[in-house]
Amino acid sequence: MADGAVYKTLMSVDTRGSGGYLDGAKKRMRARIYDLAHASFEAAGVARSMLHLEDRGDGFIAAVDARIPPVRLLGTWLAEVHQRQRTGNEDLARPLGLRVGLHVGPVTHDEEGLSGHAMDLVCRLADSEVTRTVLDRSGRDLVLVVSESLHHEIVRHGGRFVEPSAYRPARVELKEGPVTAWFHVPGEARPAVPGDEGFDTLPVDAPSGEHGGGASTGAEAEGRPPGRGPGHAEAPGDRPFADGPARQAAGKEAWPVGAGSGAHWDITVQGGPSVVQDRATFQGPVHFGGGTGAAGRGDGDADGRRSGDRAAPPGTRLEGHGDDLTDGRR
Template structure:
């Protein structure tokens, strides 16, 4: 019912590098995007009305009904999507490469589409810097999957058909809402490649397209060198007692405290 939140598994698909395509190239990209994802849902036995899809221009938002086992998406759908992409990209000069964000949670439906914090997170994961960097570093790979920490704990760790938790690698990512943990997988590889250090959501590229200086502790300023090799010990003595100093002292200056 409109306006009421329902529990659902969220699949957000984004095309890598779509902003570099011309107006004449984008219609073909979108056709292939819908073909490979839609065929994968059919192959996994996931169809409307248990599957809702919403166009996102260079991507597709999907929300699955609560009775669809998430492991079917993580296993069968992801594997079919991977193979469909490989077949579709064969001999293409500009292959279609996709980033998939996965999360589960409350989704609200209205006349205009689907919304909710869970939807936002799935979209953010697919669009985050780590997902883009991993796919860029995975030369020749057409797909990267970014799963939320909750999806990983509840559905990936137990495993299942074509679901191997050992193939996922954890990264803490910076999103607009803050820092969160996500798990990344590149189908066909035992582990995704290690991406360069992630930038925050508002970080800007340098003029050569590279990120700015790496985060971390600022460089230390070296301590000034001693003017000489001797050690001078200044001692203000008030009253009586012994003075214990470690090391070798060349000069000792005593003061009795002046007028005190």
């Protein structure tokens, strides 16, 4: 260990596809990263005075004071980042994707910043091709990669928000030679890693390479596709489905409102897809039935509605749960 080096938890945070952001969108992307990272540090009890952080343009590296147990960063800090990132990504056409590397080792501080083999290792892990592919293959927006030593000393013993079975090992080729690293994708019980069947085949909607998703425009940063103004009326095929790529939905769907509630809606969709989420958006026209089931019977009028049905005019946005239904118009 070099003179003056001290053991700390070392961190590297990189942004997925950062080279594809235009300057204005990159500025907003960087602000999001720091907002969620610092809010998560605060929630994990890591004061600014216990954190040395250096900007890297599309992310940052950091050394956390040894008084902070590494398990707190693996658990509470990562859980906070995950939840805050999910919330922030809901309004973005291009979700913020992050690769996070963690390692514990000696690091040296000088007037220029952090240095040492341990710092090099955590940066190379976060930036490795395997880490990029694990994130892309997952179809999610956050991946954690930890060193073999950190896994052996901390992760395998578990802890608050740390589930050892959710980590999987893989060999990673670095400039210095191959090493074993352990991967975790928050929200997945066991992430796919090299050697798994189909690992080299990306999901249809996964980003591709460093520039996955293409250049990010100001419109994307505001949560709408390029070329769409805030008042643009979306065509029926514009919105993705909650459970995968867009597909044409025709006819009638039965949607249970809640387990054990005994209530459900019959939804007839004419001329467009239906999008069903916790707060649902339906494009139509859409007709809500009176609760007789997907194959409901009853007297109907000329346009197929049953007695007592409510018809939503084309373009109406309906939101709500169960009986609490509003048309979303302002």
